Amino acid sequence: MKVACVGGGPAGLYLSILLKRQDPAHDVTVYERDPEGSTYGWGVTYWRGLLDRLRELDPGSARAVEEHSVRWRDGVAHVGGLATRHHGDEGFGIGRHRLLAILAARARELGVRLEFEHPVTGANPPAADLVVAADGAGSALRTHHADHFGTEITGGRDHYVWLGTTKVFDAFTFAFVETDHGWIWAYGYGFGPEGSTCVVECAPGTWTGLGLDRADEAEGLGLLEKLFADVLDGHPLSARSSGRASAAWPVFRTLTNRTWSRDNLVLLGDAAHTTHYSIGAGTTLALEDAMALATALRERDTLPDALAHYERERRAALLPVQSAARLSAQWYENLPRYIHLPPEQMFALLGQRHSPLLPHLPPRLYYRIDRAAGRLETLRRVKRRLGPVIARTVQARRLAAGDGRARSGRPDAVPAHRG
Template structure:
């Protein structure tokens, strides 16, 4: 089979790796419009469950990813001058540049052709048995067939900026800073021994009230460094091409394939960054598509199976992402709680029940459920059903 993959991000590279492992005779080319080694963003996060799956699908690249990652087992929240910590699941961070380097090296080693600075459009699309659109939320190939794919984009309310720092956090770090125009908050996590990612978010009125939307990059960084001086410990923030203040755009598509063209990763779907699942979902898309192509000899059946399975699998993540984004959009509802209680509810932000129960009452019920097995079982039973009901209504 001849495969053309448009987009050299994690999804496209990992799919190429998996298809070559399944059948070395496949003719696979990955086309990336940017130069090799250039990418947006700083570090990405993932959890142990993904690492286990990576080891199952391709142990060699999984080992390299694990060796290049940092790990944490707790979260810390800074609210005004108070600090609270909570244990959590083992989280991992890896630099996006390093992740792409590992996947590119592995793909080349298997015989995949990588063509950088090679922008593919509908007009110069090479002939192939399968064309994979892994070219992100602004996918050119998907847009060309917009009526077929039925893309819908929903813009969130808050604005964010993606930054880096040489401050190495020892855990997944949240910091909430109060200003005269509202709250500004930061999500920070390490991704190698010398760097961390900082995603900073605020409401629209806060953005304009502080003048952040009208400042140049140097001015914005100066303001943010002062606001988060307590967690940065004197180290600077670093901007770059990603130092803007967009509102997050959630993308869905009515269908994920048309003819021999299939969508992968952010070209097919996006989920709010606050659940840290974007890269995980993209890699899992690649796993699912590779499985479907192995299990079905006819391409139409394979693409239909891939779409059906992945759409069902990501419902819970999409629901969690919507609820997580809404939690931050309604931060004043929670920020006045004692920090340890606010942090506990931050960890419960994926619950479809939380927006409808007074925060103090929900905290008490959640603590009780943690002590009583019958309530814990009821909570586990009710949560997925409420999430599915929310998905159906939306």
């Protein structure tokens, strides 16, 4: 099969790797509009489950990804002058530029052709048996056939900016700062010894009240460095990653499509769907798309059947993730509802922001219910662990008592009560 992947991000590169591993005879080319080594963003996050899948499908690239990743187990929330730390699941961060370099090197090793500085539009698609639109949320291939794909875009409320810093956070860090114009907050996570990603978000009134809508880049960064000085420890913020200027405070756009394929053209990753950045799943979902599409192409007899199966499988898998992303975005949009709770309670509800019940209960009541449920679950786990031990102990005592009664000639199990 001749395959053209349009877009040299994680989805397009990983799909090319999987296809060549499945059948080295596949003719696979990746077309990327930007120069090699040029990328937007700073670091990406992922969790242990994705790393396990990567190991199964291509151990070589998985080892390189893990080797160049940082990891954390703690989450820290700074609210005003207070802070709280929670221990949680193991998370990973890796520089986007490093991830792309690893995947590009592996693709080349397997015989994939990589064509950088080669833009592709809907008017000049490559000639191939399968054309994969992995060219991001603004996909030119998808836009050219927008009526067919039924693309819908929904804008969020809050403004955000994607920044970098030389401060290396040792935990996934949340920082909430109150200003005269409302709250502004940041999410920070390390991606290597050189620094961290720092995403800053705020409501429209705060954005305009602070003058961020009018500030130039240097003024905006200077103001943010002052606001988040306590967590940055004197480190600067940067609005540029390698090769491309960052966007100026957009609102997040959730993108969906009525269908994901048209003849031999199929959508992959952000070209097919986007999920709010606050759940940190964008790269994971793109790689999982690539896994599902490669598997469908291997297991299905015809291309139409493979593309239909891929779409059904991924739509079903995305439903809970899209719900979680929507609820997560809404939690931040309604931050005043939670921010004045004690930090421990606020952070606990931050971790529960994917719950569909949380928006409909008073926050303190939800917190109490959640704590009670947690204690009940702890008791259940203890019971499950101790149950067999207790049962064996009781059985042993009964056997011992039975032996004693047999020796004394008394078969009765319950002694007579004497007043």
